[in-house]
Amino acid sequence: MNQQKLHSIGQFNLYDKIKLNTRTGYLLINTEDILYCEAEGNYTTIFLSNGNNEISTLNLGKIQKLLSVPHFSRISRSIIMNTQYLYKVDRKKRICVLQHGSKTYELPIPEKQLRTLKL
Template identity: 45%
Template sequence: MLDKINAIIVDDEQEAIDYLSILLAETCPQVDLLATATSSDDALRKIYQYHPGLVFMDIRIDKKSGFDVVEEMKKQNHVPHVIFVTAYNRYAIEAFKANATDYLLKPVDKNELVRAVNKYAELAGKEFDLQYIQKLVGKEVSKIRFNTRTGYILVNPGEIVYCQADGNYTEINMQDESKKLVTYNLRNLISLLPENTFRRISRFHVINEKFLSEVDKGKRRCLLKNGNQRIALTYSPKIFFD
């Protein structure tokens, strides 16, 4: 086990960096946080500058993903161990392909953080344990984190009926008929949803196809059924392809 671990945090949200930094200080005193970065370019600069042994890498950064940053490091023959941090486990298989040491689900749980750091300490200097990540890929994580104006919520995507654009925000309409306003525009919110379940039908709406019961081409409407609730949403032929 290592006595000291030099690390860098990469995340496009300063709030997430601050949260993880505090959590590391409280639970993993052996981790020496050398620097933080909020963009992919800054991340590469600081990784090459500080040569950390461990990088906590957000998956969705800016024009580049965390996976892109790892691929760029490989070109320079400098790849520290990486613990990917993600809001949803559909990225787990990509983390596996990128030879991640581990991955953590946002919001990061302190016990999971300690486990991942200890795992790195065991792996440092040794051949990467592919079987361990393969086991992680099989874990079921059911909720997605969405930021709100006052904090964040955790939502099971299977309980989302449809999403409606509201300027720079999006209203999520749930199976229990509740509504949740999140601080994402519709385009950014779609990137967090499972691709094989959700479908954009217009500039203003994304639907969960599980609730789609009928498409009326004459009226250009998608009819959703949620229990006794019936919802008619207009679709755009340029966006919604039958």
């Protein structure tokens, strides 16, 4: 039987859940369900594979520490993406395209990060 672990900080495998504080409580999210995270001031919007998004009261730096698995890459000051959903990198337009099902998401990426993007 596959038993999932709950972590609020530290290292874990891809199928673990993380705890994200919200304004009204907290969320428990499987890391494989996260497409990308985008900073919004001191908050972070988490974009999920089911099409929903959630707002966490944690800043992007704290989210990055929680997502310290190889499938997540910080591509700019304001975005962390799940490289499992990476479909295309367009160097000319400086975007990363994520794809899940029939939906695509275009994320801007600075030229410097294009060269250092690790998969």
